[in-house]
Amino acid sequence: QVQLVESGGGLVQPGGSLRLSCAASGSIFAINAMGWYRQAPGKQRELVAAITSGGSANYADSVKGRFTISRDNAKNTVYLQMNSLKPEDTAVYYCNADVPRPSPPVVVTTRYWGQGTQVTVSS
Numbered sequence: 001q002v003q004l005v006e007s008g009g010g011l012v013q014p015g016g017s018l019r020l021s022c023a024a025s026g027s028i029f030a031i032n033a034m035g036w037y038r039q040a041p042g043k044q045r046e047l048v049a050a051i052t053s054g055g056s057a058n059y060a061d062s063v064k065g066r067f068t069i070s071r072d073n074a075k076n077t078v079y080l081q082m083n084s085l086k087p088e089d090t091a092v093y094y095c096n097a098d099v100p101r102p103s104p105p106v107v108v109t110t111r112y113w114g115q116g117t118q119v120t121v122s123s
Contacts, residue, residue, distance in 0.1 A: 002026040002099050002112045009093060009117030016121070017083045022095030022114050024076040032098040032109060034071055034078040038091035038119075045094070049080060063089075085121045092116040 008020040024031060035050030049069035051057045057069050068081040078095055095114040100107045 002028060002097065002110075004095055004097060004112055004114035006093070006095050006114040006117040009119045011120045011122065012085055013123050014086060014121055016085050017081070018085065018119060020080040020082070020093055020095070020117060020119075022078045022097075024097045024099075024112070027101075028076060028099055029102070030100055031073070031076060032100060034095065034097045036069065036078070036080045036093055036095050038089075038093045039116075040088075040091040043091075048093070051078065082119070085119075087121045090119060090121050092118050 002024055003026050004022055004024050006020060006022045008018060010018060012018050033050055033052050036048040037045050038048050039045040047060055048063055049057060049059045049067055051069045051071050059067060066084045071078045094116045097112050098109050099112060100109045
């Protein structure tokens with residue numbers, strides 16, 4: 001099994017910054033893509049940012065230029081640096097990790113999710 005533990009959420013004023021972390025542990029041979037989603041009250045969960053094992057990243061249009069995703073493969077950890085935060089960024093943020101596992105003759109990839117961390121942007 002694989003566990004993802006998030007940290008770094010909290011309350012911040014508009015224009016402020018937060019850094020989220022998500023550490024994966026357990027039966028891990030490798031991790032493919034990792035990412036961050038968020039879900040605001042009454043809305044569907046949406047992709048915020050994702051990053052491949054090689055470091056290629058993509059972002060939702062709403063966060064481009066303000067958020068930066070990164071990862072430390074040695075620590076199986078993904079980060080989300082959030083700057084210039086806006087009230088509309090308020091949501092529960094979830095990390096995920098795509099973990100492959102050999103199951104001859106194929107490789108089975110499972111997406112694991114963290115428990116979520118609350119980010120509130122308010123004055």
